[in-house]
Amino acid sequence: xxxEKNLVFSVSTENTSYVMAVLKTGHLVHLAYGRRIASxxxxxxxxxxxxxxxxxxxxxxDENDDIFxxxxxxxxxxxxxxxxxxxxxxxxxxxxxxxxxxxxxxYRIYKGKASSFPASIESVDGCETLEIELEDSILGISxxxxxxxxxxxxxxxxxxxxxxxxxxxxxxxxxASLQLDIPRDDWTLFSYDGAWARERxxxxxxxxxxxxxxxxxxxxxxxxxxxxxxxxxGKGEAYGFNLVYSGNHRELLEISPFGALxxxxxxxxxxxxxxxxxxxxxxxxxxxxxxxxDGVDEASALFxxxxxxxxxxxxxxxxxxxxxxxSWEGCYFDFDEKRLLELAESGKELGVELFVLDxxxxxxxxxxxxxxxxxxxxRERFPDGLEAFAERxxxxxxxxxxxxxxxxxxxxxxxxxxxxDWVISLPDRTPLKAxxxxxxxxxxxxxxxxxxxxxxxxxxxxxxxxxxxxxNRSVSxxxxxxxxxxxxxxxxxxxxxxxxxxxxxxxxxxxxxxFEGCASGGSRYDLGMLLFMPQIWASDNTDLHDRxxxxxxxLRGYPLSTLGAHVSASPSHQSLRTSRxxxxxxxxxxxxxxxxxDVTKLSDDDRSAIRDQIAFYKKYRDVFQFGDFSxxxxxxxxxxxxxxxxDTSIALEIQTFGEVHTGxxxxxxxxxxxxxxxxxxxxxxEHIPSSCLGDLAKDCGQSMSxxxxxxxxxxxxKYHGLPLGPQFTAKGFTENTRILGDYGSRMYIIESI
Ligand code: GLA
Numbered sequence: 001x002x003x004e005k006n007l008v009f010s011v012s013t014e015n016t017s018y019v020m021a022v023l024k025t026g027h028l029v030h031l032a033y034g035r036r037i038a039s040x041x042x043x044x045x046x047x048x049x050x051x052x053x054x055x056x057x058x059x060x061x062d063e064n065d066d067i068f069x070x071x072x073x074x075x076x077x078x079x080x081x082x083x084x085x086x087x088x089x090x091x092x093x094x095x096x097x098x099x100x101x102x103x104x105x106x107y108r109i110y111k112g113k114a115s116s117f118p119a120s121i122e123s124v125d126g127c128e129t130l131e132i133e134l135e136d137s138i139l140g141i142s143x144x145x146x147x148x149x150x151x152x153x154x155x156x157x158x159x160x161x162x163x164x165x166x167x168x169x170x171x172x173x174x175x176a177s178l179q180l181d182i183p184r185d186d187w188t189l190f191s192y193d194g195a196w197a198r199e200r201x202x203x204x205x206x207x208x209x210x211x212x213x214x215x216x217x218x219x220x221x222x223x224x225x226x227x228x229x230x231x232x233x234g235k236g237e238a239y240g241f242n243l244v245y246s247g248n249h250r251e252l253l254e255i256s257p258f259g260a261l262x263x264x265x266x267x268x269x270x271x272x273x274x275x276x277x278x279x280x281x282x283x284x285x286x287x288x289x290x291x292x293x294d295g296v297d298e299a300s301a302l303f304x305x306x307x308x309x310x311x312x313x314x315x316x317x318x319x320x321x322x323x324x325x326x327s328w329e330g331c332y333f334d335f336d337e338k339r340l341l342e343l344a345e346s347g348k349e350l351g352v353e354l355f356v357l358d359x360x361x362x363x364x365x366x367x368x369x370x371x372x373x374x375x376x377x378x379r380e381r382f383p384d385g386l387e388a389f390a391e392r393x394x395x396x397x398x399x400x401x402x403x404x405x406x407x408x409x410x411x412x413x414x415x416x417x418x419x420x421d422w423v424i425s426l427p428d429r430t431p432l433k434a435x436x437x438x439x440x441x442x443x444x445x446x447x448x449x450x451x452x453x454x455x456x457x458x459x460x461x462x463x464x465x466x467x468x469x470x471x472n473r474s475v476s477x478x479x480x481x482x483x484x485x486x487x488x489x490x491x492x493x494x495x496x497x498x499x500x501x502x503x504x505x506x507x508x509x510x511x512x513x514x515f516e517g518c519a520s521g522g523s524r525y526d527l528g529m530l531l532f533m534p535q536i537w538a539s540d541n542t543d544l545h546d547r548x549x550x551x552x553x554x555l556r557g558y559p560l561s562t563l564g565a566h567v568s569a570s571p572s573h574q575s576l577r578t579s580r581x582x583x584x585x586x587x588x589x590x591x592x593x594x595x596x597x598d599v600t601k602l603s604d605d606d607r608s609a610i611r612d613q614i615a616f617y618k619k620y621r622d623v624f625q626f627g628d629f630s631x632x633x634x635x636x637x638x639x640x641x642x643x644x645x646x647d648t649s650i651a652l653e654i655q656t657f658g659e660v661h662t663g664x665x666x667x668x669x670x671x672x673x674x675x676x677x678x679x680x681x682x683x684x685x686e687h688i689p690s691s692c693l694g695d696l697a698k699d700c701g702q703s704m705s706x707x708x709x710x711x712x713x714x715x716x717x718k719y720h721g722l723p724l725g726p727q728f729t730a731k732g733f734t735e736n737t738r739i740l741g742d743y744g745s746r747m748y749i750i751e752s753i
Contacts, residue, residue, distance in 0.1 A: 001013065001128060001149050002109050002128050002129070002130045002147070002149065003039075003040045003109075004040065004107065004109070004130075005040040005042075006042070006043070007021060007022040007043075007104070008020070008021040008031070008040050008041065008042065008043050009021070009040075009107070009130060009132065010037065010039075010040040010041070011130055011147045011149060011156060012036055012037070012149070013036075013149050013150075013153060013154045013155070013156060014036075014152055014153065014154055015035065015036050015154050016033070016034065016035065016036055016154050016156075016290075016291045017032065017033070017034070017035070017036045017037040018032070018033045018147065018156055019031040019032040019033070019037065019040075019041060019046075020075055020132075021043045021046070022104040023067065023072075024064070025060050025061075025064050025067055025103070026101075026103030026104045027067070027069065027072055027074060027103065027104070028074065028075040028076070028102075028103075028104050028132060028134060028145075029072050029073050029074060029075070030073040030074065030075055030180065030181050030182070031043070031046040031073075032046065033180070033182065033239070033291055034237065034291055034293070035293055057070045057071065057082070057084075058070070058082040059082075060082065068082065069081060069082030069083040070082055070083050070084050070085065070256070070258075071256075071258055071260075072181075073181035073182070073183065073260060074179065074181055075132070075134075075145060075179060075181075076088050076089060076102055076134060076143055076145055076160065076176075076179050077089070077102065077179060078090065078091075078098075078099070078100045078101070078102050078136070079098050079099055079100075080098065080099035081099055081100065081101050085254050085256055085262050086211065086252055086254050086262065086264060087174065088160075088174070088175070088176035088178075088179040088264050088266070089102065089143060089160075089162070089172075089174060089175055089176065090172075090173040090174040090269070091141065091162070091170050091171060091172045091173060091174075091175075092170070092171040092173065093139045093141065093166055093168075093170055094166070094168050094169070097139070098173075100136040100138075100139055100141060101136050101138075102134035102135070102136060102143055103134060103135060103136070103137075104132070104133075104134060104135075105133040105134060105135040105137075105142065106132075106133045107130065107131060107132045107133065108130075108131050109128065109129070109130050109131075110128070110129055110131070111127070111128055111129075112127055112128075112129065113127050113129045113146070113148040113157065114129065114131075114146065116161065116281075116283040117159070117283040117284070117285055117286065117497075118497055118500040118501055118504060119244060119245075119246075119285070119496075119500040119504075119528050119531050119532075120159070120244065120285075120286050121157055121244060121286060121288075121310055121311060121531070122310070122314075123148075124150060124151065124310065125151070126150070126151035127148060127149065127150050127151070128148065128149055129146055129147065129148040129149075130146070130147045130148075131144050131145065131146050131147075132144070132145045132147075133145075139165075139166055140164075140165035140166045140167075141162065141163070141164065141165060141166065141170065142162070142163040142165060143160055143161070143162055143163075144160065144161040144162075144163070145158070145159075145160050146158060146159050146160070146161070150306065150309075150310055153302070153305065153306050153309070153310070154290050154291065154292070154302045155288050155289070155290045155302060155303065155306040156288070156289050156290070157286050157287070157288055158177060158178045158286065158287045158288075158289060159177050159178075159283065159284050159285065159286045159287065160175060160176065160177060160178075160283075160284045161281055161282065161283045161284070162175055162276070162281060162282045162284075163279075163280075163281045164276035164277065164278055164279065164280055164281070165278075165279070166278060167278050168278060169275055169276065169277060169278070170275070170276040171273055171274075171275055171276075171487070172273065172274040172275075172276065172282055173269055173272065173273060174266075174267075174269035174272065175266065175267070175274075175282060175284050176264045176265060176266035176267075176284065177243060177245075177265055177266035177267075177284040177285055177286060177287035178241065178263070178264070178265045178266065178287035178289060179262065179263065179264050180239075180241075180262070180263040180289065181260055181261070181262050181263075182239075182260065182261045182263070183259075183260055183261075184258070184259030184260055184261075185233040185234065185261070186206070186233055186234040187206070187207040187231050187232070187233055187253075187255075187261055188204055188205065188206055188207070188231065188232045188233075189204065189205050189206075189207055189212060189214075189229060189230070189231055189253060190202060190203070190204050190229060190230040190231070190232065190296055190556070191203050191205075191214045191225060191226075191228075191229050191251075192225070192226040192228050192229075192553045192554075192556065192557065193214070193224060193225050193226070194223055194224065194550075194553075195223055195224060196223055196520050196521060196523065196540065197521060197539060197540055197541035197546070197574055198223075198539075198541065198546065198550070199223045199226075199521060199522040199523070199525065199538065199539050199550055199553070199554070200223075200226050200228075200522065200525065200538075200550060200553030200554045200556075201549050201550070201553050202549075202552065202553045202556060207231075207253055207255050207261065208255060209255045209256075209257065210254070210255065211252060211253070211254045212252070212253045212254075213250060213251070213252050213253075214227075214229060214250070214251040214253075215248070215249060215250040215251065215268050215270070216247075216248050216249050216250075216268065217248055217268060217270050217271075218248070218474035218475060218523070219247065219248065219439070219474055219475025219478075219492055219495065220246060220247065220471065220474065220475075220519055220523055220524045221243075221245065221246050221247065221249055221523075221524050221525070221526040221528070222474070222523055222524070223519075223520070223521070223522060223523040225251075226525065226526070226557065227241075227242055227243040227245065227249045227251065227265070227526055227527075228240075228241070228242045228556065228557035228558075229241050229242075229251050229253075229265075230296045230299055230300075230556070231253075231261070231263070232295055232296050236293070236294065236295045237291070237292070237293050237295070238291070238292050238294075238295045238296045238298070238299040239263075239289065239290070239291050239299065240288075240289065240290045240291075240292075240296070240299040240300065240302070240303055240557075241263065241265050241287060241288070241289050242287070242288050242289075242303065242526075242527055242557055243265055243266065243285055243286070243287050243288075243526065243527065243528075244285050244286040244287070244288065244311075244526075244527040244528050244531065245266075245267065245285035245286075245496065245526065245527070245528045246496055246499065246500075246524055246526050246528035246529050247267065247268075247492055247493060247495065247496035247528075248267060248268035248270060248272070248492055249265070249266070249267065249268055250264070250265070250266065250267070250268040250269065250270070251263070251264070251265045252264040252265075265287050266284055266285065266287065267284065267285065267493060271478065271489060271492075272489050272490075272492070272493065273487045273488075273489025273490065274487070274489065274490055274493065275486035275487050275490070285528070288303070288306065288527070290302045290303060290306075296556070297630060300555075300556050300557065301628055301630075303557055303558075303559075304558070304559035304560075304628065304629070305559075307527065307530065307558060307559050307562070308559050308561055308626065311527055311530050311531060312530060312534045312561065312562070313507055313511065313531065313532060313533075313534055314511075315511040315512055316514065316534035317534075318561075318626055319534075320621055320622065320625060321514065321534075321535060321561070321592045321625060322353035322354040322399055322465075322466075322514075323351065323352050323353050323354070323593050323594065323595075323614055323617060323618070324352065324353070324354040324355070324356050324401065324466070324593075324594040324595070325343065325344070325347035325352040325354070325355050325356065325594065325595045325596070325599065326356040326358055326468075326566065326594055326595070326596040327340060327343060327355075327356065327357055327358045328358035328359065328403075328596055329542075329566075329568050329569065329573055329596040329597055330343060330569075330596065330597050330598035330599065331343070331358075331360075331598070332360075333359070333360045333365075333366055333367055333368075335360065335381065336380075336381050337381060337382050337383070337384075337389055340355075340357065340389070341389075341392060341393075341396075342600050343355075343598065343599060343600055344393055344396055344398055345396060346599045346600045347398070347595065347599050348396050348397060348398055349611075350595075350599060350607065350610045350611050350614055351610075351611060351614030351615060351618070352398065352595060352614065353398065353399060354398060354399040354400075354401050354465065354466055355393050355396075355398045355399070355400060355401065356401035356402065356403065356466060356468060356594075357389075357400075357401070357402050357403065358403040358468065359403050359405075359470075360378075360381070361377065361378055361381060361382065361386065361402070361403075362374055362375050362376060362377065362378055363375075363376065363378060363413060363414065364378065364412075365378065368435055368436055368437075369410060369412060369436040370410045370412035370413060370436075371410055371412070371413055372405055372408045372409050372410040372413055372415075372437050373408070373409035373410065373413040373414070373415030373416060373440075374413050374414045374415055375404065375406075375454040375455075375457070375458060386458075386461060386462055387461050387462060389462075390402075390461075390462035390463060390464065394463065399465035399466060400462055400463065400464055400465055400466070401464060401465060401466030401467065401468060401514075402458060402462060402464050402466070402467060402468070403467075403468040403470060404454070404455060404458065404467060404468070404469060404470065405469075405470040405471060405472060406440075406451045406454060406455055406469065406502075407439060407440050407442060407451070407471050407499070408437045408438070408439060408440060408471065408472065408473065409422070409423060409437060409438055409440055410436055410437050410438075411433070411436075411437075411438065412436075415450075416438070421481040422440055422441055422444065422446070422447050422450075422481075423438040423439060423440060423441060424438070424439045424440070424441045424475060424476075424477060424478060424479065424480065424491065424495075425438065425477045425479060425481075426477045426479045427479065427481070429477060431476065431477040432476040432477060433473075434472070434473035434474060434476075435472050435473055435520075437472065437473055439473060439475055441480050441481065441482060441491070441495070442494070442495045442496075442498035442499050442502070443480050443482055443484055443485060443490070443491055443494035443495055443497075443498055444480065444481075444482035444484060444498075445482075445484065446482075447482075447498075448498050448501060448502050451502050452502050452505055452506065455467065455502075455506060456506065456509060456510070459506075459510055459513060464513060465512075465513060465514060466513065466514045466515075466516065467513060467514075467515050467516070468516045468518055468537070469515055469516070469517055469518065469533065470518040470519065470520075471518070471519040471520075471523070471524060472519065472520045473520075474523075475492065475495075478491050478492060479491065480494075496528070500528065500531075500532070503515075503531075503532035503533075504532070506532070507532050514534065514535070515532060515533035515534070516533060516535045516536065516537055516564055517529040517530075517532075517533040517535070517536040517537065518536065518537040518564075520540060521537055521538065521539040521540035521541065522536065522537065522538045522539045522550070522554070524536075525538065525554060525558065525562075530558070530562055534561065534562065535561065535562050535563070535564050535592050536558075536562055536563070536564060537564040538550055538551070538554050538563050538564055538565060538591070540574065541572075541574040541575070542565075542566050542567070542568040542572065542573075542574065542584075542588070542596065543572040543574050543575035543577050544572075544577070544579050544583055544584045544586075544587045544588075544743055544745075545575070545577060545579075545656065545743050546574070546575060547565065547587050547588070548587060548639075548654055551563065551565070551587065551590060551591070551641075552631055552641075555590075555629045559626075559629070560590060560591050560592075560624065560625055560626065560627060560629050560643060561591075561592065561625045561626055562591075562592075563590070563591030563592060564591065564592050564594065565587070565588040565589075565590065565591040565592065565593060565594070566588055566593075566594040566595060566596040567581070567584045567585050567588045567593070567594070567595050567596070567597070567610075567613075568584070568595075568596045568597050569597040569598070570584070577743065579742075579743050580687075580688065580741065580744070581606045581609045581610065581613075581687065582609055582613070582686040582687050582688070583741075583743055583744050583745050585609075585610075585613040585617075586652055586654075586745040586746075586747050587652075587654070587745065589613070589617055589624050589652075589747075590624060590629065590641055590643060590652065591624065591625070592625060593614075593617050593624070595610065605687060606687075608687065609687035612685075612687065616684060620648070620650060620749070622645055623643050623644070623645040623648050623649075623650055624643060624650070626645060627643030627644050627645040627648075627649075627650070628643065628644050628645070629641070629642070629643050630642045630644075630671070630672070632669060632671055634669075636656070637655060637656045637657060637659065638653070638654070638655050638656070638666070639653075639654050640652065640653055640654070640668070640669065641654065642670070642672075644672070647751055647752040647753075648749065648750070648751050648752075649670060649749075649750040649751075650747060650748070650749055650750070651668060651670065651747070651748045651750055652745055652746070652747050652748075653666070653668065653724070653740070653745060653746045653747075653748070654745045655740045655741075655742075655743070655744050655745065656742070656743065657742050657743075658740060658741045658742050658744060665723065666723070666724040667720070667721025667722060667723050667724060668681070668717070668721060668722040668724055668748060669717060669718070669721045669722075670714075670717040670718060670750055671718060672718070673714035673715075673717040673718040674714045674718075674752070675713075675714050675715045675718065676714060677713075677714040677752045677753075678711055678712070678713055678714065678752070678753055679711070679712055679713075679714060679717055679750050679751065679752050679753065680709060680710070680711050680750070680751045680753050681709070681710050681711075681712060681717075681722065681748050681749070681750050682708070682709045682748065682749045682751075683708050683709075683746065683747070683748050683749075684746075684747040684748070684749065686746070686747075710722070711753070714752075717750070724746075
């Protein structure tokens with residue numbers, strides 16, 4: 001699917017083509033990225049490539065006075081040789097020389113994909129790569145651009161590698177993973193931004209001339225701005241971009257004075273420097289990109305399929321994930337072995353499959369001011385040791401999972417007392433703390449060995465089936481006391497390389513252990529972590545209303561199988577909002593379901609509701625975990641979520657505020673129904689605890705919503721909608737009232753028959 005003719009390169013996926021060409025000056029220019037073109041087109045189909053003479057700008061030379069680098073669509077660019085837009089590569093080749101030409105040198109097409117960076121997506125059968133070398137022949141610097149395609153996928157994987165062919169040191173200040181220049185259009189940028197407990201809210205803005213930056217400087221991909229972005233134009237076409245990277249990232253969008261859009265994604269150049277000795281190379285993280293003629297919804301589906309098939313660790317691809325019970329919000333730090341066993345037994349009765357012992361089991365960790373780094377059992381809580389506790393959990397017929405925060409240390413810990421130089425901190429300042437903790441310096445070999453030993457010992461000792469790998473602060477005081485760096489500008493990138501090295505070893509040694517990523521909730525939700533950990537705790541905020549926005553934003557870029565979602569207590573510990581247990585379940589079921597509340601203290605109603613929820617979830621688990629997700633916003637107050645696998649769809653109607661007697665005429669749509677098919681729709685029977693109904697309970701005489709089953713032609717579901725009118729109300733209520741209530745929701749199973 002990759003071909004070259006007369007120095008025109010075509011990288012084609014199933015439905016898309018990405019076309020570039022070499023100009024007579026040696027510039028590698030972008031010609032097209034969009035719907036598939038069957039054969040390699042002639043460059044004349046695209047000329048002139050924006051080569052109009054423009055005012056005061058520099059032209060290339062006297063023979064090429066019609067070529068203005070600032071007005072070319074370039075595949076990779078460096079400063080001050082006629083292109084005045086942001087560069088994707090900035091390096092100091094000595095004496096402050098940063099101006100350089102990146103001109104075509106050669107290419108190769110090969111089966112497979114190189115994987116020089118420690119966290120690259122693995123090659124698979126049918127994977128193919130085009131590598132184009134650009135060179136500054138005067139300085140002796142080469143850039144190798146890679147474009148890889150995967151079988152039956154519309155995603156292209158890109159990266160760049162820099163080789164220092166100079167005779168001295170090369171100081172790299174910036175090296176992007178991807179540059180894409182696209183012609184003038186009306187672009188809307190979609191980004192996923194937020195903060196703790198409010199991760200990945202979708203924001204849209206129209207791009208205007210100038211630069212827009214989405215980035216992270218937190219040391220992690222962060223909860224402030226995810227590396228995922230989309231661009232959609234007026235015709236409804238969309239491009240999607242994401243990075244296979246967990247550290248500081250930057251997505252830069254620049255509309256040039258002539259209307260072209262430049263997209264640059266990669267490591268954030270903020271305070272970054274990487275030194276290459278003569279003859280050495282530097283590889284950037286990989287970036288993925290996709291195109292869909294049908295907008296962001298479709299581009300997102302292309303990413304989902306790619307991630308499920310090629311990013312998730314091989315053992316866990318399409319492997320069902322257990323329903324878990326996590327001890328955190330049920331106990332926080334207030335537990336002993338007896339209490340945990342009661343919790344686990346109670347969870348087992350409800351149908352839970354995995355018990356997760358969260359924070360507080362180690363060292364002197366009785367609150368969050370101390371103990372991090374001391375990964376040995378707290379004998380006051382577990383008199384017979386952790387091993388015995390894990391055995392007791394296994395004996396209940398449950399899997400055993402455990403929380404660790406291996407990248408961190410409290411100053412009040414054995415580890416810090418022995419190794420104060422193991423933290424990232426400046427020599428002459430007291431390091432800033434966050435959540436009373438400091439960051440270990442993963443650029444150091446001794447620290448990496450310690451972390452690997454700590455985690456692997458816990459897994460071996462407890463036969464753990466699951467590890468929750470947490471990371472609860474942003475970085476500060478960036479400085480390493482280790483000897484493995486050539487420049488302090490390398491620390492944060494070396495940290496991520498070090499992290500991937502540890503995770504790579506753990507994945508190799510324990511492929512069957514399920515790792516769930518966590519960073520104060522969803523502060524490190526990215527493709528780099530997903531290479532090692534098939535699921536990520538999306539947010540510490542489990543409030544059902546907020547989780548709708550967090551879920552939708554997250555699912556824009558990442559499939560359902562990656563999204564850890566829990567049912568927790570009411571009122572919510574984050575928002576104080578009260579809600580029905582079934583409404584909380586409905587939202588949490590889209591993804592990998594868990595429970596995180598004290599299940600020993602539930603009412604009988606709630607226990608019976610949870611038992612039914614888990615049984616229902618298990619029945620449709622593959623649809624919830626591996627289905628194709630989509631959503632439909634009917635109004636500000638009402639939306640639908642869908643997940644579809646094969647002939648089964650589950651639709652979730654979500655309401656914000658209950659409206660009474662509005663004549664809203666609610667309808668259930670299935671936008672992707674086939675006109676000529678027939679569908680059976682069944683409403684899931686829900687629990688409405690009589691406590692929710694107060695005085696009404698005695699009149700209505702029942703506490704379950706009615707289930708119903710009905711058969712409907714596809715065309716009705718798709719175009720007209722199935723009225724969800726009074727026929728589906730609970731008995732005893734006024735005819736026109738549907739009892740979803742505030743933040744209520746209702747689930748429908750739709751099967752094509
Ligand atoms: C972080 C996590 C929580 C929990 C606590 C434990 O905040 O996001 O889920 O594990 O740490 O301290």
